[in-house]
Amino acid sequence: MSFAIGETGKIMERREFKSIGKEISLLGFGLMRLPTQGQETKAIDYPVAEAMVDEALAQGINYFDTGYFYHDGLSEPFAGKALGRHPRDGFLLATKLPAWLVDSRDGARRLFEEQLSRLGTDRLDFYLFHNLNAGHWDMVERMGLYEVFAGLRDEGVIGRLGFSMHDGPAHLRRVLDGHDFDFAQIQLNYIDWESLGAREMYGLLASRGIPVVVMEPVRGGALAALPGEAAGKLRDLDPRASQASWALRFAASLPGVMTVLSGMSDPGQLRDNLATFNDYRPLGQAERDLLLGEVATSFNLANPVPCTGCRYCMDCPSGVNIPLNIAAYNEYRYRASMDPKRGMAFFGLYFASLADAEGAENCQDCGECQDRCPQSIGIPALMRDIAGLARVA
Secondary structure (H helix, E strand, O other), X not given: OEEEEOOOOOEEEEEEOOOOOOEEEOEEEEOOOOOEOOOOOOOEOHHHHHHHHHHHHHOOOOEEEOOOOHHHHOHHHHHHHHHOOOOHHHOEEEEEEOHHHOOOHHHHHHHHHHHHHXXXXXXXXXXXXXXXXXXXXXXXXXHOHHHHHHHHHHHOOEEEEEEEEOOOHHHHHHHHHHOOOOEEEEEOOOOHHHHOOHHHHHHHHHHOOOOEEEEOOOOOOHHHXXXXXXXXXXXXXXXXXXXXXXXXXXXXXOOOEEEEEEOOOOHHHHHHHHHHHHOOOOOOHHHHHHHHHHHHHHHHHHOOOOOOOXXXXXXXXXXXXXXXXXXXXXXXXXXXXXXXXXHHHHHHHHHHXXXXXXXXXXXXXXXXXXXXXXXXXXXHHHHHHHHHHHHHO
């Protein structure tokens, strides 16, 4: 454990692993949910986002994570421009290979070269196979892609080679038994600790000494906007702490966690997260028990469908706004659990505000969203249920 003193004199927590060989800020900047030029666009608001990157670096954050598809392909070019204004040895850069886009080793090499060009660099500190679920793993194995990128690691073009995964413990074990990876990125938070197997996945990685990068620690922002009962319990414990800070501390308190990624969408979120890690305190056992117990129970009652709002399911070919429909359904279930009439009244008001093509009744059951959902949510069946509720609302 070490610390980095930023330009403001505040201290950023850092961790170092012998197998990684670099000090890494415990808070990582995920470039997936950057500020945009409007609510209906993925176009990045460059002045605001660049100022956030500058502030993050000044405050001691040195790990920046992007991906080929983030912001509809705009995140990597943004990272190249925003970080390119700073010394290359002042930050660590991570991006990912979407194996489903390539059909050969040569194709993978070409896509990698495209990523280097977009990022304006000749090397990557961390490179990941993106969303290495069972289907994508089979693609990687069939084309021999591990050998391609392990070779680039040997050449020094890639610093450390890893993968991200939204699959379960059984598949994770299969991947770990298949090849030697330097690190792994998994979804981990106090809601998914038991229900989505995060505890077992973390345990597998920790038992093998593989450093963990945490994604979705705030579950797509949901753990920063808890239902009233859950929020009240945390407020009673520490009225000064933000809801997001509890989720970040839960992930960061685990030994073996290298960095906790936060997809920060505005300067306020960045500063709140910086405050958490510039005065970092690991969770005590009582705090941990509260999160995993009463707070998680309250949250699950309010959010029965585990959607993180990642939008991998979009765009729907039929125009359905899948994340908004799921958000409405979760809100309906929460309100209905307290008063059935209130729940149905909310549903009616919500669907009155949706554009005609965005409603769940327009789902054609094509299954494209199902294949792309990292949480393995049965989206077509859920859309049918939502459409049925909407008809009687």
